[in-house]
Amino acid sequence: METKTRNYYAVKVTGGQEVNVALMLEERIRTNNLKDVYSILVLPRLKGYVVIEAGGPHVIKLLITGIRHVRGIAPGLVPKDDIAKLIAKRVAGPSVKEGDLVEVVSGPFRGMQAQVVRYDQAKGEVVLNILESAFPLQVTMPVDQVKPSKRS
Known part of the structure; x- marks a missing residue:
């Protein structure tokens, strides 16, 4: 059985348009029946970027061509460790209890x-x-x- 490579690519987008771009990308994936795109991540702590998990850079180029607000692909891959850090739940604020x-x-x-x-x-x-x-x-x-x- 052939195992497909899955890499994370950062796509530069206009700031504040991350969710809109992700929705347009999802629509393109559905209409073109692209099987090599596994996930689209919009991370609140990563402004101006949408992270896409795909089989290769050729898939990303095909996916983002002509999409409004897309500025291009950031060079290189996004390491899986960085993705895990960005989606991990942060501990919220200082520790306080009633009466403090x-x-x-x-x-x-x-x-x-x-x-x-x-x-x-x-x-x-x-x-x-x-x-x-x-x-x-x-x-x-x-x-x-x-x-x-x-x-x-």
């Missing part, structure tokens, strides 16, 4: 002290009680917008 005192580092409450009321690790959000407010004020924000200041 934190400082807000971005957003409208930047620089204010707050106490963690609730931490939803699945959503990556914290509910904070802003301590410097004249009245009780609870806000929900991403955990990466706070940094621990003191444990209580």
